[in-house]
Amino acid sequence: MQRGESVGTDGETRERLIESAKKEFLEKGYMKASLRKICADAGVTTGALYFFFKDKEALFGAIVETPLQKLLEYMQMHFEEDSGPKMLREYEHKDGDHDAFTSMLVHHLYSNYDAFLLILTKAQGTRYEDCVDRIVDMTERTYLAMAENMASIQEGMKVNQYMTHWLTHMHIDAFIHLLTHEPDEACALRQMRRIMDFFVHGFVKMALVPDDED
Amino acid sequence: MQRGESVGTDGETRERLIESAKKEFLEKGYMKASLRKICADAGVTTGALYFFFKDKEALFGAIVETPLQKLLEYMQMHFEEDSGPKMLREYEHKDGDHDAFTSMLVHHLYSNYDAFLLILTKAQGTRYEDCVDRIVDMTERTYLAMAENMASIQEGMKVNQYMTHWLTHMHIDAFIHLLTHEPDEACALRQMRRIMDFFVHGFVKMALVPDDED
Amino acid sequence: MQRGESVGTDGETRERLIESAKKEFLEKGYMKASLRKICADAGVTTGALYFFFKDKEALFGAIVETPLQKLLEYMQMHFEEDSGPKMLREYEHKDGDHDAFTSMLVHHLYSNYDAFLLILTKAQGTRYEDCVDRIVDMTERTYLAMAENMASIQEGMKVNQYMTHWLTHMHIDAFIHLLTHEPDEACALRQMRRIMDFFVHGFVKMALVPDDED
Amino acid sequence: MQRGESVGTDGETRERLIESAKKEFLEKGYMKASLRKICADAGVTTGALYFFFKDKEALFGAIVETPLQKLLEYMQMHFEEDSGPKMLREYEHKDGDHDAFTSMLVHHLYSNYDAFLLILTKAQGTRYEDCVDRIVDMTERTYLAMAENMASIQEGMKVNQYMTHWLTHMHIDAFIHLLTHEPDEACALRQMRRIMDFFVHGFVKMALVPDDED
DNA sequence: GATGAATGAGTGTTCATTCAT
DNA sequence: AATGAATGAACACTCATTCAT
Secondary structure: OOOOOOOOOOHHHHHHHHHHHHHHEEEOOOOOHHHHHHHHHHHOOHHHHHHHHHOOOHHHHHHHHHHHHHHHHHHHHHHOOOOOOOHHHHHHHHHOOHHHHHHHHHHHHHHOOOHHHOOOOOOOOOOOOOOHHHHHHHHHHHHHHHHHHHHHHHOEEOHHHHHHHHHHHHHHHHHHHHHHHHHHEEEEEHHHHHHHHOOOOHHHHEEEEEEEOO | OHHHHHHOOOOHHHHHHHHHHHHHHHHHHHHOOOHHHHHHHOOHHHHHHHHHHHOOOHHHHHHHHHHHHHEEEEHHHHHOOOOOHHHHHHHHHOOOOOOOOHHHHHHHOOOHHHHHHHHHOEEEOOOOOOOHHHHHHHHHHHHHHHHHHHHHHHHOOOHHHHHHHHHHHHOOOOHHHHHHOOOOHHHHHHHHHHHHHHHHHHHHHHEEEEEOOO | OOOOOOOOOOOOOOOHHHHHHHHHHHHHHOOOOOOOHHHHHHOOHHHHHHHHHHHHHHHHHHHHHHHHHHHHHHHHHHHOOOOOHHHHHHHHOOOOOOOOOHHHHHHHHHHOOOHHHHHOOOOOOEEOOOOOHHHHHHHHHHHHHHHHHHHHHHOEEEOOOOOOOOHHHHHHHHHHHHHOOOOOOOHHHHHHHHHHHHHHHHHHHHHEEEOOOO | OOOOOOOOOOOHHHHHHHHHHHHHHHHHHHHHHOOOHHHHOOOOOHHHHHOOOOOOOHHHHHHHHHHHHHHHHHHHHHHHHOOHHHHHHHHHHOOOOOOHHHHHHHHHHHOOOOHHHHHHHOOOOOOOOOOOHHHHHHHHHHHHHHHHHHHHHOOOOOOHHHHHHHHHHHHHHHHHHHHHHHHHHHHHHHHHHHHHHHHHHHHHOOOOEEOOOO
């Protein structure tokens, strides 16, 4: 075998390319990453890469797209069944399964550690660079609805848009911080529960503001 | 005068270059910014740029270095005089000047809006890209000291390293969020006070953990 | 059947490749045409193409070679039996079949419309790119012979090489113009007759020049 | 001098690049021409080329744009002052200066021999590739006007659009043929006069057709 | 102070072609 | 008869940087 003699078994080249790409993207970030280096590291020529992937961004996408889509699905599903102020009650009532969703999210993130690290910190220059913002927006809609629900039963109070946005952002950032600072999943989950307690508390306290303040 | 005929008075070229660079860096980010375009926009050739600045990074530094150093000084000073658990007491005792430091910080950030936006969101590829981390580290040392102080007077409790780090990070991120989402300084300050209340509360609640937990 | 499942009957793949190639070559020209796209359009892989055709040029040849050879044969035959100044007489004497040859030519061109359009306007980069010149050369030999025939019976006149060459070229170009501007064969033939009248007239008038001119 | 040590005198590099480009474009055609080879031949790196020219097409344009614009101006001017059937009369009356315009055209073409050869035969892939068509269109408008003028004074006759278009095309092609087959300007001019006679004759004879024919 | 010219290494990408299976 | 994988050379182009003048 002359061509691809470094290939051990079938269809491995694509896998090797993805593995090399992961390394390079994590090390240098999307923009500074060199396709030539990725190919060299994988032991193939640049042409081979273009057999498997349309372009540089598609290579990046091949690493992150599936885990990201899964994540978005999980969130969408959770938010849709969460039509009432259930989420809050979950925490307040400590009803046992209150953090099933958080557990699942943390597990999904750590099961695709590299992919999410890439999306969250190395995606500048790709169509994923605003990914966090989009997740925040999506989450915020749910939190705003919850806040309005609360406002409707608390006389003289209205929603503080900025604080709701900020709390949402901080909530998402907490997951990012976890991923970038705590490599152990079990540990991460334990901390995340504390953080969630903190956020629920904060949400109750800060999402609303007296009618006469801004 | 053929060369630099758009120069009005002395040393204006450097200023024009910095102004053009600000625009380009803010628009494209450090890495994608083109020195050619900056020079063209400033009405000089690339050679001229290299008379004033050692290289691309030095140009970036010329925009952000001074405001950043000032910020670090402010923080260092504040933290040094804060050798005791004063900061916490400030908030708890609501002694009037409790948020003088926060006000000053917010004011400094908004007085150098562009520079800090660059450092915080467009510095990937420069030596400033880990700037936030360094600020967090610096802040964290003070907060850890405060936490240990608290632990020493609370029987059966110890410092939770991760939570302290995370709270510090969130604190800093709050400033970043402000800068990127709230263009008005007065508004920003108002929100920041709420956030600080939230953090002091969180700190008291989460920085310590029972001796037998992790 | 996974491979080539779109193949209905035997040997159809070759045909589909040729059809796709026609489209691509006509649209982009030989050089800019992409074999990948041709194969994709035909629903096969590039490897398949190389089973049927030696290389890119052979694929082009498979489309144009036969019609071109036929054309050359027709012309050769016509010119050989035309050893005398018959052609001219044909027109001058308007003997009924004077334009039988022209009719046949036009018919052949329009029966292989795509092939001749390719040869005449999209062959840059192939060995057919000088095809027009070769046809002109071949035709010119006959016309030169006719001109010399005429010169031999007209005292004080000699053949004007340049004009003979040019008339030949214009004659061929007339066919090209027809193909590229007049899609209807009947119309084309009608116009061609007018053009031929014009050329015969021109030939009589311009192919010879007084002995003392160049 | 380390850089550009092969430069003999000032500002020569641009000239050398244009000269090398001319050679390469003439030899290979625009599309197959390699910028690397042009640069190597000129003794500079590819970067240098991009200092002088925006891209490949701009390099081509630098060779042909000026001569082409001049030509178009000449033609426009000539056609505008030619509001009547003057052109035809010129030839018919053989009034001495009847071919001043043709002379000028031929002279301009031969004074920029390479440029026009490039435009007319090697421009495939550039924005000049349809240049001949545009010139034909422009010329055709004038010829159509002349034909309509003639038709208005000849009872029972109307303009034959196809023949007018074809005659125009042949007229322009005659210039192209000259350039590609007759290197000597004096010779070219002599032949061109004969050709013009031929065309004027053809125009009178073929541009009109009886009302009842197509 | 600043220009104009040039470098040289690098980029992502495309291509026709090959060949073991 | 055709696939899927891979080659390797080429492509136009961009970049930060240098430096004689």
